Amino acid sequence: NAKAIGKNCMIWYDQNLLDRLNQDNLILKQMHRALAQHQFQMYLQPQFEVSTLKIIGAEALVRWKMDNGTFLYPDDFISLFEKDGYIYELDFEILEQACRFIKTYNVASDFSISVNFSRVTIHHKQFYQRLHDVLEKYKTPIGNIEIEITESAFHDLSNGSRAILLKLREEGFTIAMDDFGSGYSSLNLLDSISVDVLKIDKFFLVERSQKREMIIGLIVDIAKTLDMKVICEGVETEDDIDLLRKLNCPLGQGYYISKPILAQQFAEQFLNHEREIHG
């Protein structure tokens, strides 16, 4: 868009960019209050066995219901929270909601909830201690929580954080490398970092091509060779399921089974009712 100002002077502006800046300001103004007002909600998306479609876990994904009714998705605010450092509070809020869910529904010991932790959060001085404090508070078994860290965060891991992740694995936490294959030198990371799970980035399925199908197959084989679990994100169609079966990819996550939904709805739809504790 162009708006004429005066006679000879033209200013170009982009309405989208202006909207974006206005929204960013609103987010920064409201974020500290949002936590106290319980505006962040954990949604859960099922993770399943590809061969049987049995639900084996869920990923916790945050949504923000602002007080003006606006509903925000993580891509609208996570990077702003990271710049501010506030992401640390948010990540732990979602972890708490995950632990509360595990307790409320007395979920099976082999059912895990994957919680996303920002690079900022894992570098926080109190990360290790607070993680243990929260699990202790809800008496959550370590095996019920999976820690998800996006691939790119492993590139700038400090020695201290690296040691902490190692220690957490020794204690029995499962650590997943999220969005695997989306960054640069992913293979190099496999040599220098040890994690338990590779989550193949949804891009390879969502923007499927013959080449990308072969790449998924290669990542599955690498994971198996290195004795890691592997799960493919972005499973949207029956066709995607068929492909993953052909490639022997054991686990999947995506709209084909369900979008991320509210925790209570998840429990009603996907948890065994006999497991529920009442009161």
Ligand code: C2E
């Ligand atoms: P992610 O961890 O890779 O999560 C998967 C994203 O893919 C989610 O987007 C999910 O809704 C979406 N998705 C799931 N199935 C499908 C599918 O079949 N097709 C397509 N096209 N998309 C699918 P969402 O919920 O918008 O989250 C975006 C990202 O925000 C997440 O990517 C994660 O990196 C980050 N995020 C979400 N919650 C948190 C949080 O509590 N803390 C932190 N630090 N980051 C979070």
Ligand code: MG
């Ligand atoms: Mg994730």
Ligand code: MG
């Ligand atoms: Mg991610």
Ligand code: MG
């Ligand atoms: Mg991902």
